[in-house]
Amino acid sequence: MKMPMRGGRWCVLLVLKLLTILCQFRTCFANPGLSVRITQRGLDYAAVLGFKELHKQLKHLRKIPDVIKTGDTYYSLTNLYLDKFTMPTGHVVLVPAHGLRWTITIANAQITGNWKYFKKVWFFRIGDAGGLKATMPESHVEIIAKLTKTPTGALEVKATHCSCDVTFDLETYNWFYNMIIFLFKGSIRKAVENEICEKAVAVINDSGYEQIVQFPVTVTVGHDFIWDYRLDSDPIFTTYYIQTDHRAKVSWYNTIEPVPFSPNDLPYITNDKKMLYFIISNYVLDTWAYAAHKQHMLRYDFTTRNLPDGSKDLLLTTCPKSTCIGTIVPQIGNAFPNSEVTIEISTLDRPRTYFRPGVIQLDVSILLKFSVHLPNISTVDTFGVRINVKSDLTARVNNSILYYSVTNISYEIGDSGGNYLRNRDFILQVAPLRQVLQMVVDNFILPFLNDVGAEGMPLVIPRKVALQNTELRIVDDAVIVGTDLQIHSL
Incomplete structure (x- = not known):
């Protein structure tokens, strides 16, 4: 007896719904974010x-x-x-x-x-x-x-x-x-x-x-984030190595919010010259960046205090003997004389990392919102500019901590707008703003990325264990850290 199509379709939908629920509770199989291999x-x-x-x-x-x-x-x-x-x-x-x-x-x-x-x-x-x-x-x-x-x-x-x-x-x-x-x-x-x-x-x-037991199941990253180091499954035993697979998701402290992406397949390695290998997916950095974006941690007010000496006038609306935002955008200078501009920096979407052989690329879509602080303490939101920042990063390991730093940074200017501009039929010329945008990139975005990279991400090892003869390779979708061990005592 054939099942009616309507009933069959309902069964398929029910199965798909159940699978979705199971996956939300992490009972479905997924790629690990980190593998540790002992040779x-x-x-x-x-x-x-x-x-x-x-x-x-x-x-x-x-x-x-x-x-x-x-x-x-x-x-x-x-x-x-x-x-x-x-x-x-x-x-x-x-x-x-x-x-x-x-x-x-x-x-x-x-x-x-x-x-x-x-x-x-x-x-x-x-x-x-x-x-x-x-x-x-x-x-x-x-x-x-x-x-x-x-x-x-x-x-x-x-x-x-x-x-x-x-x-x-x-x-x-x-x-x-x-x-x-x-x-x-x-x-x-x-x-x-x-x-x-x-x-x-x-x-x-x-x-x-x-x-x-000294291997923790969670590790603090920075001050407000938790790295979930729990195992996804029992260790894998082969003729040549033991491998443990870990979830490796970074979350905001005390939250279990799911992320809308999954780790890619980790690369298979054949090298066995080192005692231990960490195979770290870009998923780790991506979940860290996602949590920071969702918790509005990637938001900052850029003011004159962030500018180097000699450029303090750049965010003023009136500057008779120098260049400032009031001369770069004359409409702002004319409408709001003798005032100061603050640039609110925030991410429009989660930052994304792309691991390629020898380099890590970080892409961030950023909104720069220009607000004028008037002498009477009121604030006027004038306009915003979107920029897409691309950074090349390098990574290193020191004392069992993975650090990264920026080797190259560039940006592209996106669209601009704002209610203040639209209400006055004012078309913003973005090109003259490059001096201001470059100051933001050089004096905040670049130092901020390097400061976060300098905090590092700990590679979880027991106490009384040190890494030595460590080597690091950046490959597609992952960083591979090969190391020998020095265990001081059991």
């Missing part, structure tokens, strides 16, 4: 630090719990001590779609202790007691660790499996001692393996966890 080099470096931490933990592993069995056959292992641990060696291997496998080898440890053995045979008890000493030429540990996204978007690390294989070389004295040690060997091995696994797992679940 095998980074994992190898972390493994070395992990071995040092494990060696430190094993040094504290002195006393092993006693092993006692009662009954007709009684035996006990007491005062068991581990000693002479050497620095562990091994490697970390990526397990695609699962996690990490940490393989550890511990050589030449030693165990000492006391043993007792008694067995009831008919009416007799036979047994003996003594001391034992054994070397463990090689102990092999394997740990599987998994990294996942928590419900709050944070990163969580947990060891999900640990196995340990211990071998013994016993210092024996007689056949009876050899037999006793042979009987006890399994109990000793089990006790030692449990203790070593406990310490090895603690390096990940405790020391590793302490590092992970």
Whole structure:
């Protein structure tokens, strides 16, 4: 039976509406605004630090719990001590779609202790007691660790499996001692393996966890903006790297307003010479600019105090011996003598960034509204001019903060108008205003962009971690920061 077209159309519309609602609550899949990639080099470096931490933990592993069995056959292992641990060696291997496998080898440890053995045979008890000493030429540990996204978007690390294989070389004295040690060997091995696994797992679940929880899910940018650093999904594990994908949206403090655009696809990188890579979409800067525009943060009154010495008269309506707005636009000078003009600067739309190889371009559409402040303190809005400002930016990283600065700036003059002009059939000649517009660009817009760029955007890393040998590349739609790490302690 065929469904009527009207009903089919209604179903399609309903599905589209539901998808729209789901996407508004961010349950639909979208490109990340930031990806962080850890290469095998980074994992190898972390493994070395992990071995040092494990060696430190094993040094504290002195006393092993006693092993006692009662009954007709009684035996006990007491005062068991581990000693002479050497620095562990091994490697970390990526397990695609699962996690990490940490393989550890511990050589030449030693165990000492006391043993007792008694067995009831008919009416007799036979047994003996003594001391034992054994070397463990090689102990092999394997740990599987998994990294996942928590419900709050944070990163969580947990060891999900640990196995340990211990071998013994016993210092024996007689056949009876050899037999006793042979009987006890399994109990000793089990006790030692449990203790070593406990310490090895603690390096990940405790020391590793302490590092992970220092990754915040939000970061303050400037004074009034929040960078949403939450994970979009569980980390990605391949044969060559781990990658975490982050939302990376910048918002006005304590607001969750959606933005009317999405990140483009991030570039795929094949370089693995650095330990860590940040792949940062222009979406990050665009959401920052969007939030600033929506909150009217990109608005400023340009007055004579912004002009350099020697040009203070430029915004006056009367200037007998110099050039000023009153001579550039004579109608304003004649109508409002002995007054001062303020230029209100505001963005007409959100600023947009375009990342191209080697350069970032920032485009801003700006309205300059000229208002005359009369001696009687009243204000008259006279006219406005639209300009489109284009800036070329360069970026750099210093102390884990991404900075940018303007290398070139230009502008184009758009349309002009205003009620005051229209009511007087006054056609504004914009060309003579270029001197004023250039002053605005040079003395406010350019310094403002450089001041914002100098505040920087933090690359989120744990405490006690520093970036070194950092390289930065600007590519289509993204900035790629490759860096090595210096971790001072776990």
